Amino acid sequence: MNxxxxxxxxxxxxxxxxxxxxxxxxxxxxxxMVYSFNDSTSITRWGGFSLRWYVDVFxxxxxxxxxxxxxxxxxxxxxxxxxxxxxxxxxxxxxTRCGQWNGKSASFALIxxxxxxxxxxxxxxxxxFFSAIGFKTGYxxxxxxxxxxxxxxxxxxxAARLQGISGSFEEAAIDLYATRWQAFRYVxxxxxxxxxxxxxxxxxxxxxxxxxxxxxxxxxxxxxxxxAIFGAVRQGIKPNIMAISTLMLVVSVVFVTVSWWIGxxxxxxxxx
Amino acid sequence: MAAxxxxxxxxxxxxxxGVRNRLLMPSWLSIGILLVIPVxxxxxxxxxxxxxxxxxxWEFSLAxxxxxxxxxxxxxxxxxxxxxxxxTIFARSIVQALLATFFCLxxxxxxxxxxxxxxxxxxxxxxxxxxxxxxxxxxxxxxxMKFLIRDTGPLNHWLMQAGVLNEPMGLINTNIAVQLGLFYxxxxxxxxxxxxxxxxxxxxxxxxxxxxxxxxxxxxxxILIPVxxxxxxAGCILxxxxxxxxxxxxxxxxxxxxxxxxxxxxxxxxxxxxxxPFGAAASMILLSMVLLVxxxxxxxxxxxxx
Numbered sequence: 001m002n003x004x005x006x007x008x009x010x011x012x013x014x015x016x017x018x019x020x021x022x023x024x025x026x027x028x029x030x031x032x033m034v035y036s037f038n039d040s041t042s043i044t045r046w047g048g049f050s051l052r053w054y055v056d057v058f059x060x061x062x063x064x065x066x067x068x069x070x071x072x073x074x075x076x077x078x079x080x081x082x083x084x085x086x087x088x089x090x091x092x093x094x095x096t097r098c099g100q101w102n103g104k105s106a107s108f109a110l111i112x113x114x115x116x117x118x119x120x121x122x123x124x125x126x127x128x129f130f131s132a133i134g135f136k137t138g139y140x141x142x143x144x145x146x147x148x149x150x151x152x153x154x155x156x157x158x159a160a161r162l163q164g165i166s167g168s169f170e171e172a173a174i175d176l177y178a179t180r181w182q183a184f185r186y187v188x189x190x191x192x193x194x195x196x197x198x199x200x201x202x203x204x205x206x207x208x209x210x211x212x213x214x215x216x217x218x219x220x221x222x223x224x225x226x227x228a229i230f231g232a233v234r235q236g237i238k239p240n241i242m243a244i245s246t247l248m249l250v251v252s253v254v255f256v257t258v259s260w261w262i263g264x265x266x267x268x269x270x271x272x
Numbered sequence: 273m274a275a276x277x278x279x280x281x282x283x284x285x286x287x288x289x290g291v292r293n294r295l296l297m298p299s300w301l302s303i304g305i306l307l308v309i310p311v312x313x314x315x316x317x318x319x320x321x322x323x324x325x326x327x328x329x330w331e332f333s334l335a336x337x338x339x340x341x342x343x344x345x346x347x348x349x350x351x352x353x354x355x356x357x358x359x360t361i362f363a364r365s366i367v368q369a370l371l372a373t374f375f376c377l378x379x380x381x382x383x384x385x386x387x388x389x390x391x392x393x394x395x396x397x398x399x400x401x402x403x404x405x406x407x408x409x410x411x412x413x414x415x416x417m418k419f420l421i422r423d424t425g426p427l428n429h430w431l432m433q434a435g436v437l438n439e440p441m442g443l444i445n446t447n448i449a450v451q452l453g454l455f456y457x458x459x460x461x462x463x464x465x466x467x468x469x470x471x472x473x474x475x476x477x478x479x480x481x482x483x484x485x486x487x488x489x490x491x492x493x494x495i496l497i498p499v500x501x502x503x504x505x506a507g508c509i510l511x512x513x514x515x516x517x518x519x520x521x522x523x524x525x526x527x528x529x530x531x532x533x534x535x536x537x538x539x540x541x542x543x544x545x546x547x548x549p550f551g552a553a554a555s556m557i558l559l560s561m562v563l564l565v566x567x568x569x570x571x572x573x574x575x576x577x578x
Contacts, residue, residue, distance in 0.1 A: 009389045009475055011492065017382040018398070021463070024379070024456060025405045028416035031426055035419070087298045094295030097288040111299050113307055118517030118562055120534045121314075122307065124555040127541060128317050128548070129310035131327065148306040151299055170287045183287055211411045212519050212534075216541060226411045233524065237419050245412040256407040260400055 029249060036242035053243040062232075066244065069228040076143050076224065077207035084150035085158075085200040089192070091151070092159040093184070097167065114149040122149060123216035130217060137219030145217050146207045153206045154199035161195025194262050201259045205252065311559070318552035326546045336553035358536065358554070365532040366561075368447070368522075369515035372454035373462075376511045380462030381504065385496075387463075388470035399467070406460035414520045417453050418444065421525075445527030453521030461510035469503025470496075502573070509569050513562050533558050 036054075040047025057066060091111055095104070114122065126145050130137055169191065173183035189196070211226040218227060225248065232241055288295065318336050320328040338344075343355040387398040405413065420427050423440035431437040443449050473496065481491035497504070519534030526532070533554065540551025 009478060011382070011385065011488065014382040014386040017379055018386040021379050021383040021459065022401055025402070025459060028413065028420045028456070029405070029408065031420050032412075032416040035426070087302060090295045091299035093288050094292050098292040098295075099286070099289060101292070107296060107300070110303055110308070113303055116513075116562070116566055117307065117311070118513060118558060120517045120519055120537050121311070121555045121559045121562075124537060124541060124551060125310035125314040126306065128314050128552065129306070132313055132317075144306060148302055151303060155299075167287070174287055180287060180291065205407055209409050209411075212538075215538075226409065229411060229415070233415055233418075237415060241415065242419070245409075245415065248409050248412055252408045253404055256400070256404050260403070 032242050033246045033249065036239065036246040038239065041239070053239040054247075056240045057243045057247070060240065062240065065223070066225070066228060069223040069225045072139065072142075072222065073208055073224040073226070076139070076146055077204045079143055080146035080150050080207045081154070081200050081204040083147045084203045085154040085196060087147075088151050088154035088199060088203075089158055089196055092155055092162050093188075096159055096162045097170075111155055112152045115152045119149075119210075119212045123213040126213065127216045137217055138222055141217045141219065142214055142222070142224070145213050146210065149210070149213065150203035150207055154203040157199045157202060158192065158195045161192055165191050197262050198259050201255055201262075205255055208251075314552045315556055318549055318556050320549050322547045322549045324546065326541070326548055328548050333549065336547075336549040339547075339550055340553055340557070361531050361536050362533060362557070364447070364530070365516055365534075368451060368454060368532060369512050369518075371451055372458060372515045373508050373512045375451070375455045376459050376462035377504070377508060380459060380507060381466055384463045384466035384503075385470050388467050388473070389475075402460055402463050402467075406464075410457060411520055413457065414453055414524050417456055418524050421449060421452070444525065445529065447526070447530050450522050450526040450530050450532070453525040454515045454518055457518070457521055458511040458514055461514075462507040465506040465510065466500065466503045469500035473499055505569060505572060509565060513565060516562065517558055 037049050037051065038047055039050035039052060057063065088111075095108060095111070109116075117125075122145075126141075127137075129135075130141050135141060165188070170183040170188050173187040174180070178186070209226070210224075211230060214224050215227050215230070218224070223231070225244070229241060229244060232238065317328055319332055319334065321331040321333040321335065323329050339355070340358050341355055343353045344350055383402070387395055387402070390398060419425055422428075422444040423442060425444075428437065428440040432440070443452075477495050477499070478491050481495050482488075486494065517534050518532060519538055522530060522532040523535050523538070526535075537551050537554050537558070539545045540547045540554070545551075
């Protein structure tokens with residue numbers, strides 16, 4: 001690009017708005033991060049740097065409650081992510097590797113339905129379903145609901161990557177007497193792996209993030225981190241909530257960094 | 273966003289064609305059983321009779337929809353009037369979602385454009401910065417916003433210390449706070465699809481416009497925006513749809529006076545109202561509105577492809 005076209009591309013004020021965008025996105029998070037290190041019990045006045053609320057999260061009176069909630073969240077997210085990614089990988093191959101057929105658009109719409117239906121509607125429908133068939137709400141009902149809404153989030157990056165992989169690899173494998181499963185397992189899957197991993201990471205985060213659907217289908221006596229935090233916030237924002245928020249924020253940032261890094265290394269190997 | 277439309281072009285030969293149905297069956301079954309059937313049952317429930325303290329009696333009734341649209345007085349014997357309570361909540365939700373879409377576009381489009389015109393190295397960093405909040409738990413983001421803007425929060429504290437304000441501005445529990453929350457929640461959804469469109473834009477077109485004496489802003493309006501329109505529409509839908517059914521922002525930032533559809537529905541199942549058929553009916557109305565928007569999108573998308 002030469003400098004003349006660069007100048008033409010420039011619109012005054014756009015850079016300022018981009019900076020405003022970043023400030024708006026980060027200001028609340030940074031404020032909570034900073035105040036999570038506040039020594040004062042009065043939540044707004046700054047009383048010096050301290051780790052006391054982090055100590056409180058792990059050893060305080062509510063530590064046991066949050067530990068159970070965190071374990072529920074992580075275990076549900078891990079299982080939902082693994083199951084959803086498996087289903088999505090299979091579906092993505094079916095959608096991108098099998099040519100044109102009647103009902104392909106319908107199948108695509110069905111797979112992406114969980115993204116298109118508003119979360120609160122999914123929550124209501126799932127609660128009604130479980131209650132109508134007499135399924136006991138609890139850990140398992142949360143897990144089942146999470147698997148379903150994670151499928152399209154896992155599907156999209158996997159299908160996107162599949163579209164960039166030539167079909168000649170698996171054809172060559174078949175020509176060399178590999179079975180269909182071997183062609184998938186030893187040829188297609190290794191090339192597809194960055195897509196599968198980013199799909200699984202996205203599904204994991206989406207499951208961890210969910211509040212509304214979990215809140216509807218969880219039943220009494222079980223909490224995930226978001227529902228436990230929501231319950232606590234109803235009584236006011238205490239400093240330990242800010243410490244938990246900061247910890248979850250760090251987990252999210254680590255995840256997005258890993259996923260970004262995998263995506264980059266994936267695209268780099270394409271160019272080779 | 274290309275990902276929303278089925279891909280016309282397919283790669284690959286016939287290796288997996290024979291097992292197509294077996295590959296797709298798990299996704300069809302899981303979504304069919306745990307989403308399609310539940311939505312159908314929700315439709316059925318909206319025509320049933322309510323049981324007190326939640327649940328339903330299996331008896332056909334139009335009471336849920338009747339309660340939504342009409343006011344027949346406390347004992348059902350007064351002349352029928354339009355019931356404004358719920359229509360107002362829906363109207364408020366639509367206006368809030370439209371405004372959130374508008375503000376997200378206002379900030380999101382310049383941001384996306386700015387990022388897409390950076391050199392590749394800093395472009396990646398900008399994108400990363402925009403993506404991080406999208407991955408952070410929405411509840412935590414909303415709680416953070418509440419903490420920041422509430423009357424005893426840091427924002428008011430700083431502004432009063434700086435002498436800008438004499439007393440807290442009372443932003444929390446207003447429609448403006450809800451709007452701020454929606455805008456803040458879904459802003460990345462606007463930036464990312466527009467960025468994807470602008471990144472593919474051929475900037476030689478802007479040069480050509482300039483050579484033909486188009487002013488900078490005319491070129492933006494007449495050349496750039498029409499070309500990246502699919503990205504703009506995708507961004508608008510990705511902001512509008514979740515805003516319409518949002519629960520966390522109105523609940524945490526809006527308080528009881530600024531109810532939106534999401535809180536209304538939640539109250540029927542988790543809260544004190546306990547009227548399942550009514551909650552199912554309100555959910556059906558919300559779902560119909562969203563499907564209408566998506567159909568409009570699918571039609572414009574189809575027109576573009578043809």
